[in-house]
Amino acid sequence: MSIYQINKGINKSIEFRGLRAQYIGYMAAGLVALLLTFMGLYLAGVNTYVDAVLILALGTALVFRVFRMSHKYGRYGLMKKRAKRSLPDYLYFRSRKTFHRLCR
Numbered sequence: 001m002s003i004y005q006i007n008k009g010i011n012k013s014i015e016f017r018g019l020r021a022q023y024i025g026y027m028a029a030g031l032v033a034l035l036l037t038f039m040g041l042y043l044a045g046v047n048t049y050v051d052a053v054l055i056l057a058l059g060t061a062l063v064f065r066v067f068r069m070s071h072k073y074g075r076y077g078l079m080k081k082r083a084k085r086s087l088p089d090y091l092y093f094r095s096r097k098t099f100h101r102l103c104r
Contacts, residue, residue, distance in 0.1 A: 020074070026066050
């Protein structure tokens with residue numbers, strides 16, 4: 001008789017400090033963008049304190065926005081919302097032949 005360990009995390013979305021699924025990627029991409037923005041402003045000669053305040057404000061906005069989207073839309077909700085935008089509002093058909101062919 002063998003005893004197997006059951007992994008209860010299979011088919012569950014990954015979660016990190018309350019962020020689920022694709023929102024972890026959005027947070028990571030946003031943080032990389034903030035890092036590149038800080039680097040660009042620093043190389044452009046903008047005052048470091050102005051850079052720091054700007055990046056801190058944008059980082060705070062990023063964190064709140066991503067957490068709000070994570071809680072509002074959930075695991076698949078944001079993907080469903082984006083997919084719904086690509087659907088047409090209505091379809092035009094000049095005849096019923098298309099539907100009659102589907103029934104055969």
